[in-house]
Every structure is written in structure tokens, then in C-alpha cells.
Amino acid sequence: MSLHIDAEKGQIAEIVLLPGDPLRAKYIAETFLEDAVCYNTVRNMLGYTGTYKGKKISVQGTGMGMPSATLYIHELINDFGAKNLIRIGTCGAIQEDVHIRDVIIAQAAATDSSMIYKDFAPAYFPPIGNYDLINKAYTLGKEQGMNIHVGNVYSSDSFYSDSNITDNMSKYGVLGVEMETAGLYYLASKFHVKALSILTVSDHLITGELTSSEERQTTFNDMIIVALEAAIQE
Ligand SMILES: O=P(O)(O)O[C@H]1O[C@H](CO)[C@@H](O)[C@H]1O
Numbered sequence: 001m002s003l004h005i006d007a008e009k010g011q012i013a014e015i016v017l018l019p020g021d022p023l024r025a026k027y028i029a030e031t032f033l034e035d036a037v038c039y040n041t042v043r044n045m046l047g048y049t050g051t052y053k054g055k056k057i058s059v060q061g062t063g064m065g066m067p068s069a070t071l072y073i074h075e076l077i078n079d080f081g082a083k084n085l086i087r088i089g090t091c092g093a094i095q096e097d098v099h100i101r102d103v104i105i106a107q108a109a110a111t112d113s114s115m116i117y118k119d120f121a122p123a124y125f126p127p128i129g130n131y132d133l134i135n136k137a138y139t140l141g142k143e144q145g146m147n148i149h150v151g152n153v154y155s156s157d158s159f160y161s162d163s164n165i166t167d168n169m170s171k172y173g174v175l176g177v178e179m180e181t182a183g184l185y186y187l188a189s190k191f192h193v194k195a196l197s198i199l200t201v202s203d204h205l206i207t208g209e210l211t212s213s214e215e216r217q218t219t220f221n222d223m224i225i226v227a228l229e230a231a232i233q234e
């Protein structure tokens with residue numbers, strides 16, 4: 001076991017899906033995995049392992065923001081041997097041609113977090129996703145007829161903020177804003193594992209549109225299938 005994950009060695013798969021919401025981890029395990037077993041209830045940050053098309057897969061809630069997500073990601077990699085980590089989350093769109101319910105594959109992630117900067121200052125390290133996983137997920141998403149985009153996202157430490165950073169990100173072509181991808185990609189580089197972040201657009205920061213929870217669920221299912229199919233091709 002590790003500090004925050006109460007599992008035995010071998011109980012967690014090399015492929016781990018990472019939703020922010022632990023109840024989404026439960027939903028994914030119950031809906032998409034066979035013989036799913038819950039291995040973690042510490043702080044209610046639920047984690048499950050089961051199989052998908054015969055391949056062992058885990059799904060672990062990470063909580064919101066990089067301080068929470070990176071402690072689970074760190075332990076999954078270093079204490080349990082995770083090698084392919086795929087975030088499945090939600091984001092706000094910041095481009096006119098990215099619409100609610102669309103899916104964004106994060107090629108890279110800008111961030112206002114000091115977490116990465118302090119390791120490299122005064123240089124900046126660019127957190128990028130794994131090209132193989134990006135390519136597989138994009139191809140699968142297109143085959144399924146999904147409205148799918150690949151590009152930069154902005155991982156912010158603040159959900160609510162008065163700063164104009166998000167506006168500037170939008171001007172520079174960043175597709176959406178969320179709170180964890182930069183931390184995931186940073187740790188994947190640090191520990192030489194593969195990572196991908198796939199995001200459903202839950203709201204639009206320019207138009208003010210929101211998705212209903214039912215709509216989010218349908219798009220979310222499509223996104224999970226893309227993540228699972230990309231993962232088992234590894
Ligand atoms: O839907 P999840 O994965 O939690 O992701 C997004 O939603 C949360 C904010 O509501 C943040 O964690 C953000 O990154």
C-alpha cells in the first residue's frame with residue numbers, strides 16, 4: 001500500500017484511467033469493466049481494477065487540481081507500476097469552433113502552476129502527451145464520428161479567477177481549460193511512462209453554454225470507450 005492508496009502490489013493494472021470524480025471511477029468500473037474489484041476507499045478516492053476485452057485495467061479517481069491528482073499519479077507509478085495513464089475529464093472550451101459535448105485530446109498543457117516551474121526555473125518545461133496514445137485516440141474518435149480536437153489545453157490552479165490568463169491562452173489557440181493535465185504530463189516525463197488526457201467539453205467560457213448532466217454522460221461514455229480502446233492497443 002501507499003500513503004493514499006490502500007492496495008496490494010499487483011492489484012493495480014499497468015493501464016490506469018484517471019477521472020477527477022471518484023464516483024465516475026465507480027460508474028466506469030461498473031459499466032465498462034468485467035469482474036471489477038474496488039481496491040481503494042481511502043478518503044473516498046475510489047479505485048477499481050477489472051478487465052476490458054480481457055485486458056487488465058484500473059480506474060482511479062484523482063480529485064480536483066494538480067496537488068490532488070499528482071499525489072495519486074505519483075503513487076500509481078512509483079508504488080504500483082502504472083505505465084499507461086489516461087486522464088478522462090471535463091473542461092471548459094475557450095475557442096469559438098470548439099463546442100459543448102466535443103472531445104479534446106490534450107497534445108500539450110500550459111499551466112500557471114508552480115509545480116513544474118520550480119524544477120526548471122528560469123526555463124519552462126513543456127508538458128506533452130504521448131504521441132502513440134494521442135494518435136490512437138484521435139483515430140478511434142474519428143472512426144466513431146466524434147467531434148474531436150487535438151491541441152493545447154490550459155491546466156489552471158484556479159477554477160474561479162480574475163486574471164486574464166485564460167483570455168490570453170484563447171488568443172494563442174489553446175482549446176480548453178481544466179485543472180490536471182499539465183501535472184499528469186509532467187510526471188509522465190519525469191518517470192518515463194506514457195500519458196494521455198482526453199476531455200469532454202462540459203461548458204463554454206465564450207458562449208456561456210452548459211451541458212446537462214445527461215448530455216455529459218452520453219459524451220462521457222464515448223470518451224471512455226475511446227480511452228479503453230486506445231489503451232488496450234498498447
Ligand atoms: O471532470 P474532472 O476530471 O474533475 O475535471 C475538471 O472538473 C473539475 C472542476 O469542476 C476539475 O477537476 C477540472 O479539471
Ligand SMILES: O=c1cc[nH]c(=O)[nH]1
Nearest residue numbers: 090091092177178179
Ligand atoms: O470551465 C471549466 C470546466 C471544467 N473544468 C474546469 O476546470 N473549468
